[in-house]
Amino acid sequence: MTDREAVVTALAAIADPSGGGDIVASGRVSGVVVKADGSAGLVLSVEALARDVAERLNAAVELAVRRVPGVTAARIILTAERDTAPAAADVRTGPVPGIRTIVAIASGKGGVGKSTVAANLAVALARRGLSVGLLDADIYGPSVPTLLGLTGRGKLEGKRLQPAAAHGITALSMGMMTDPTKAIIWRGPMAASAMMQMVEQTDWGVLDTLVIDLPPGTGDIQLTMAQKLKPTGAVIVSTPQDLALIDARRAIAMFGEVKVPVIGLVENMSSFVCPACGVRTDIFGHGGAAAAAEAAGIAFLGGIPLDIAIRTASDAGQPPAAGEGALAEAFAALAEQVAAGLGL
Ligand code: ADP
Numbered sequence: 001m002t003d004r005e006a007v008v009t010a011l012a013a014i015a016d017p018s019g020g021g022d023i024v025a026s027g028r029v030s031g032v033v034v035k036a037d038g039s040a041g042l043v044l045s046v047e048a049l050a051r052d053v054a055e056r057l058n059a060a061v062e063l064a065v066r067r068v069p070g071v072t073a074a075r076i077i078l079t080a081e082r083d084t085a086p087a088a089a090d091v092r093t094g095p096v097p098g099i100r101t102i103v104a105i106a107s108g109k110g111g112v113g114k115s116t117v118a119a120n121l122a123v124a125l126a127r128r129g130l131s132v133g134l135l136d137a138d139i140y141g142p143s144v145p146t147l148l149g150l151t152g153r154g155k156l157e158g159k160r161l162q163p164a165a166a167h168g169i170t171a172l173s174m175g176m177m178t179d180p181t182k183a184i185i186w187r188g189p190m191a192a193s194a195m196m197q198m199v200e201q202t203d204w205g206v207l208d209t210l211v212i213d214l215p216p217g218t219g220d221i222q223l224t225m226a227q228k229l230k231p232t233g234a235v236i237v238s239t240p241q242d243l244a245l246i247d248a249r250r251a252i253a254m255f256g257e258v259k260v261p262v263i264g265l266v267e268n269m270s271s272f273v274c275p276a277c278g279v280r281t282d283i284f285g286h287g288g289a290a291a292a293a294e295a296a297g298i299a300f301l302g303g304i305p306l307d308i309a310i311r312t313a314s315d316a317g318q319p320p321a322a323g324e325g326a327l328a329e330a331f332a333a334l335a336e337q338v339a340a341g342l343g344l
Contacts, residue, residue: 028046099209103338104233119144134170142174149316236298269284270304271305
């Protein structure tokens with residue numbers, strides 16, 4: 001099979017969103033070429049498709065073409081006779097085909113609940129009807145398998161990684177690929193390239209957003225991610241105490257330097273309400289994160305309470321955002337603001 005035939009075969013596996021078989025049979029695809037350097041080009045008609053359907057189709061086509069062995073790049077020209085369909089320049093596919101937006105979850109230091117917030121935010125975004133993936137790039141301390149109750153190992157199909165499905169999202173973690181009892185020694189650049197592989201060589205399908213749980217701090221992985229993946233936005237997680245906030249400011253500054261918009265700062269382990277007596281105690285102080293956000297000129301996205309139920313549910317693989325009650329509502333409120341920040 002020539003490369004061109006392989007591309008056409010791959011495209012024939014995509015159903016036409018308006019019915020009538022696949023997109024090759026229905027005549028949406030024309031002018032397929034594959035040049036000697038491996039770059040592929042084609043014309044895709046998005047005639048009579050709603051804008052979001054056209055965007056998704058474009059992303060699916062790009063993904064399918066890029067996955068054909070030997071193809072190194074894909075150039076898709078969109079056409080539509082009628083002006084209801086989007087102009088090619090309007091179609092947002094983001095730096096990774098099929099993934100519309102990327103949100104990076106970062107913290108200045110470890111142990112502030114960044115992974116807990118990332119996993120629950122992902123679940124809460126999915127509950128808004130969005131298609132969401134969660135990448136646990138916290139390769140030094142992957143906790144997403146525990147948080148989502150994932151027990152299986154990551155699967156490879158061909159050279160592509162398959163994410164696991166749980167609580168309405170798809171997720172991939174370094175913890176699904178390595179032996180959890182063995183220490184892994186990653187040097188900075190190796191860790192960064194492992195993270196890029198987990199984004200680019202995984203069958204995420206078409207996502208409204210990919211939530212990336214970054215390792216704490218502002219090292220190689222964070223910089224590579226920011227520069228290569230150009231996330232749509234970043235969310236910074238901090239506890240209210242001064243020491244955590246100083247580190248959070250460093251993370252905010254890093255995103256400023258690499259020109260990634262910071263959607264806002266979340267205060268985790270905000271006030272504690274005693275389950276026995278109902279008295280509220282601000283164990284780590286109160287209002288520090290809101291003040292730090294204001295001082296840094298970024299939005300304050302609210303607080304997630306310090307609640308033993310978060311710890312026990314998280315350890316049991318049951319993210320509170322998937323349940324009902326005050327905690328689920330707190331994560332839903334956070335998801336609403338993050339979705340708005342991402343333009344979803
Ligand atoms: P990080 O990713 O910042 O290292 P984790 O998300 O792994 O932090 O959280 C550290 C520990 O704190 C976990 O045991 C988690 O269950 C617990 N935790 C996180 N947020 C809360 C909270 N709001 N209330 C109670 N426990 C929490």
